[in-house]
Amino acid sequence: MTCSDNLRLRSQEATSNTVITTMKKGSKVKILKLGNAETIDGISSNWVQVEVLAGAKDKDGKSIKAGTIGWCYGGYLE
Numbered sequence: 001m002t003c004s005d006n007l008r009l010r011s012q013e014a015t016s017n018t019v020i021t022t023m024k025k026g027s028k029v030k031i032l033k034l035g036n037a038e039t040i041d042g043i044s045s046n047w048v049q050v051e052v053l054a055g056a057k058d059k060d061g062k063s064i065k066a067g068t069i070g071w072c073y074g075g076y077l078e
Contacts, residue, residue, distance in 0.1 A: 001050070001077040003027045006059050009070035013047035015040070020070045027056035027064070035071060045075035 003023050011018040013035040023029070035047035054066040 004078045005076050007076045013071040022059040024057040028053040043075035048074040
């Protein structure tokens, strides 16, 4: 899966949880687990636990360590 926009990677599945990093648009992740369904910004989707794949960057263009695991909102993955 690919981030369709800059996307926050969080410690748990909710916007209130700690942000680990913000993945840059185009970063690739592998879905590990489906979480709760929610509607955010008019988009209905599930939270997903993901593993960051090699080559992913943060919003500032710095590399994110491959294998980093966190939660993001699936509505911004394609």
